[in-house]
Amino acid sequence: MPYPLPTKAEAARFLSHATMGYTSADIEAVQRLGYEAWLSQQFVAWRQTSHWDWIKAKYPEINHGIAGWPYPLVNSLWRRFIEGRDQVRQKTVFALTEIVVTSVKFYIYPWQQFMGAAYVDMLEANTFKGRYVPTSQELDSKKYPGNYRNVLQGVSTSLLMAFYLTFKGSRKAGGYSPNSRPDENYARELLQLFSLGLFKYERSVVNGNPIYTLTQTPTYTQEHVTELARVFTGYEMESSSDLRYGGVIDYYKKPIKMFPQHFDAGSKNFDGLMPNIPASSTGATTEAAAQQLDMALDGIFKHDNIGPNIAKRLIQRFVTSNPSPEYLGRVADVFNGYAGTPRGDIESVVKAILLDPSLFDENGRRLGGLDDATFGKLREPVCRYAQLGRAFNLQSASGKWSVDTAANDLGQVPMMADSVFNFFQPSYTPPNSALAEQGLVSPEFQITNESSVISYINFIDSAVNQGIGNNADLKIDVTPWLGKVGNPKAMVEEMNLLLAAGQLTSETIASIASLVNKLPFATTLQREQRIKAAIVAIMVSPQFLVQK
């Protein structure tokens, strides 16, 4: 269904769903092209400098040292989220880092900034197919860049993930001592968090709409986890490749190596969860291990729970915490390949999320949900800062994007979740709240508490006024606004569109304008202060903080 060209506010709303942040040029482009054409351009947008190459170039001092310091990677992520023109890809990558979670938070893995860079580069390469045309064999197997199947493959052979979820060094039974067993950590989280989820969904069709209903039946058992863990045996890092012992940095971007003597090549019985894996006819070889991994991932990928489980998480990252059953059903069907596009095709899923009919009224105006007091989501702190950065042309004076630890006060740092369960869970609801009473979830509230809300205010105040990071490296540019300070109301209204997709009420705008109006604006410095006061006031308002 071709949508009518959007108004400014509709375009801004679309961009707040689709991107990490947007500029007035982005609004103009969406208005001119319309949603679908703009999205199509975004899907084929060129990838910029990889995280790996950028870190090597900008932080040469860490090429030859122990260097567990992870911030070069995090800084690179901020760079891409804020500078990147391929905004939909960046938003999708960020969402994926919150689903197939790994972390560089604890400084415990050697060269984790490089392993982390390789991980995010792998995600980025597999987010959209873009200009790549999959062969018919690839369309059949779903193993092409831009398919979630490829994401699962990349994650399951990632060196960083092998460290993080401890399958590095896992051996078949008896591999260390008579009673030692394979490590179950990765197998469990692969099933629980990266693919199928804890509970089974049942698909039905209601009034022509697919509906996936969550049941009370567990998707898998402890026995399944134990059995799947046997596939993730034999993976290890060659000590000679360790940079401390004379290895080369490029080793850290390769998939983890297989040592087949430790691989459990026997048959795996999954008792109906997915197809059994026959014993290797050639014994324990590198090829056999790769084949069994392939079969295991195929089995997981073809289980229909993956559609609703991943679709729900993605919708929560982009648009709303509580998608209607119909919304979820439509997107889940796209993921599962029941809506005419290949199973696992990420472009198709993202498009389905961003252009779902429930977001539009009967005239194609992107107003769906705006009159619903439960629609939307609390903006993630990372997205709040990215929004500020894009809207106000954030620049890194040094070119190194040295945010470093300054974002701790923001309350969320990319690739630094506390655990594989991400910063927050899909099912979190604040206790004793009206949300809980209505059976609604609001994941981002899991990191919102009496302490973090104040830290955030302090962070925004610093970020806007003096800049943050090493030597205040990151500052916004307010010069385009200097001529607008004479009319605070008009200025705040314009910022409303740019920061809050036009969602501040007129009362709020009036309130903020009158606040700004109390400040003098004779000198340039005073004018800057007027502008910055308005920005801070908007960005600490609940009306901005809740994205609709």
Added chain:
Amino acid sequence: MISNRRNFLRMGASLPMATAASLPASLCHIGTAAAQSASSDDYKALVCIYMAGGADYANTLVPFDDTSYAAYQSYRTDIAIKKQELIDKGLVLNPTVPLNQRAFALAPTLAPLLPKFQQQRLAVLLNIGTLIKPLTKAEFNQKKSNRLEVPFSLFAHDDQRRYFLSTGEEGLVAGWGGRIGDHFLEQNTEPTLSCVSLGGISNFLNGQRAFQFIVPPGGPTVIRPANNGSFTLIDGMGDFLLGTSGHLFEQEYTQILARSMATKDVLVSGVTDVIPNASTFSALRPADNDTSSKAQLGRQLAYVARMIKGRQNMGLKRQVFFCEIGGWDLHSNLSSNHPTLLDAVGSCMASFDDLAQEWGFADKVTQFTSSEFGRTLSGNGDGSDHGWGSMHFVLGGAVNGGRYYGKPPVIGINTVDDVGHGILLPTTSVDQMAWTLARWMGVADSDQAQLLPHLSNFAPEVRDLGFMRSNVTA
């Protein structure tokens, strides 16, 4: 501008049933608690120390009698603690109530807890875990997929964490710490400070009415003076920040902000600025740049102690605290990492107890450990995997310590207590630990069913485990 902070407590819900014995009439009114004379210091607090990730039982309380140690050694090999080390360091526990032909030793880095055990201030809870009802191994094997009989999702971190801290899954989103707090909100001049977390968000402290109040260990976060010339955020907050809104998400955000701003002043003026002496209580005075687990837990407990010391300034009578340290999910590197974590717990708990004695509230505050589950007995090379039953500690002046509570599990595989890889089928339930602590806090026996619904599945004589001295004396 900020409306009465008491409005943020949902007083609409009915008060829990209280008998005359548990809730003296003079304490029923909010705000009058402060009117009590300063000499009446009827204060009690629970401090939960949560070990996030699944605390390995076998390398915490090491099986020491010959048969048990032999089994332990054979299944752990590379990660087993050497028996000679336990002997040399005098870590074998000598309880006031001996076990029958069984013995355990504290892991070497739990040495700070040894004197506490000897002084009968430390109780050890054996093989405790999440249960709905008592289970034999046969019953477990038969019923394990029945969520009404066996806790659901046994080996998954998040589900078991919620379960351990709430004794249930559905409908019991509220944690048992918060549910205990519910009974005492009216006794606190500041009900918002009834349930305080130093360790971040968890379900433990959310009751049916009580909210968990989050404070970082450095004290409440305050809005800095603004960086923008004459514009100060605090002055200008106004309606757009704390105004009413129709949107549910905006409302929730506003409530958190308002609660924070309202309570901050109370804490800043009420929490004592006396700090523990650095040489005597070094675990509670880590260097500012120390990011170790011990430092993290030390800071949390130091603030708890300072808040308790300031209890009369703030009119606080009953509090539940939550502290947390992570890193226990040791699928690998168990031998290198576990001792460091145990050292953190042992040193900080012992130091807190020492400080509590110096500051005169040791018999009013009880610390206890928790974790989502124990781990396997057998190793996977350099670590252990998710388990179930584990060993936990209770420490304080009111504790009937120096002995074990519960049944010592048979150590090994294919034993009566093993449900695979040496995962322990618990023989004591979290509900029992919770009830023992709740009774000590003053929750009435008539409130037992409402507080801990599954407890009725356990024999009446074991519901209170008996590790709090005042519970067992008439």
